[in-house]
Amino acid sequence: MKTRLPLLAAACALALAACGNDTAPATPDTTTPADTTAVDTAPVDTAPATPPDATAPAADTAATDTPAAAPAGGDKPAATVANCSTEIEGNDAMQFNVGSITVPSSCTEFTINLKHVGQMPVAAMGHNVVVSKAADREAIASAGMAAGVDGDYVPADDARVIAHTELVGGGETTSVTFPVSAIQGDGPYEFFCSFPGHWAVMRGSIAVG
Template identity: 55%
Template sequence: MINTKLGILAAACAFALAACSDKQPAEAPQAAPTAATPAPAPTEAAPQDSMQAMTPAASAAPATPAADVNAAANGKPTAQITDCSTEFEGTDAMQYSISSIVVPASCTDFKITLKHTGKLPVAAMGHDVVITKTSDMEAVDADGRAAGQDNGYVKADDPRVIAHTKLIGGGETTSVSFPVSKIKDGGPYTFFCSFPGHSALMKGSISVQ
């Protein structure tokens, strides 16, 4: 598991994400592609806790079977729901605090609140929450990147965007509400951060149950 995580981490850092770079040298040998354990992790079971795996304690832990990679959505919890709303966090380590959102089918509207608990400014570590069909995510992300920071990295009036918050920096909070009917059928749906490069780590599933 650890080797797997580091393998994934190496891939994540290869995205040239500044958040990883300062810590990478110490772990680089283990993260090399030639690591004994092959990296079997499906990309959808994204390495959302891979940053935490870089701590010395985690590195010293014994390897566990690769099957664990799919367990419990990488160790991150499902969002806690309160009165048809949820609040979760984004960090300076380019992470959401949750890995999935399950919206109660009894809700008419649902509200998502994102709290950026970091300190970095929006230009360096901006976060938002964008909801799309999973199959649309990549294209919406690319178009958002092209739209630039002035547009919060979301293309204006993009019909594939079901809902999105504004882009925020450290210390800020933002919310968005949307009709649950929009994600009831035709899924699966994904939420992700559209800041360039972030969706590699900052994404999760959103469904109605």
């Protein structure tokens, strides 16, 4: 009996030791998920929220906000020229029927015939033709307002005015002849109606060609 007791005690000790070895791996197993979680949450993909090219379309839009200046005469056809003269028409819709006049270089003088094809009277919808440098058009028209209908809305003795017709109403015609050399200097040159409010839209280019 005395011999068996020590053997039983030794067996129990070995069993306890074995149980202790079985529980040891539990400690490292519990730390592994923590490591995995740390790796999974590490990347942060918020940087692309503000793309570097986001401002590019704004720059393109701003560039198109400034329209180009409209050419004199717009898309109206060129005047028909024959024998160093041409005829143009003005109407009650405040329009010329042509947008440009090309004067032949062989001409020494040139005549513009104006026909008012509307019906309104001269005081309400009068038209004339004034020839000047394009840069002087607005200033001439502004100064001509003081001349009134009787003065054809053209400032008297203004050196900037190359030529002008009288003011006519519906159904009337008029004309003006001027030396071609007067439009061969520094241009560009234009023809326009100086009636108040008309000069901004009733205009076209005139040049020697």
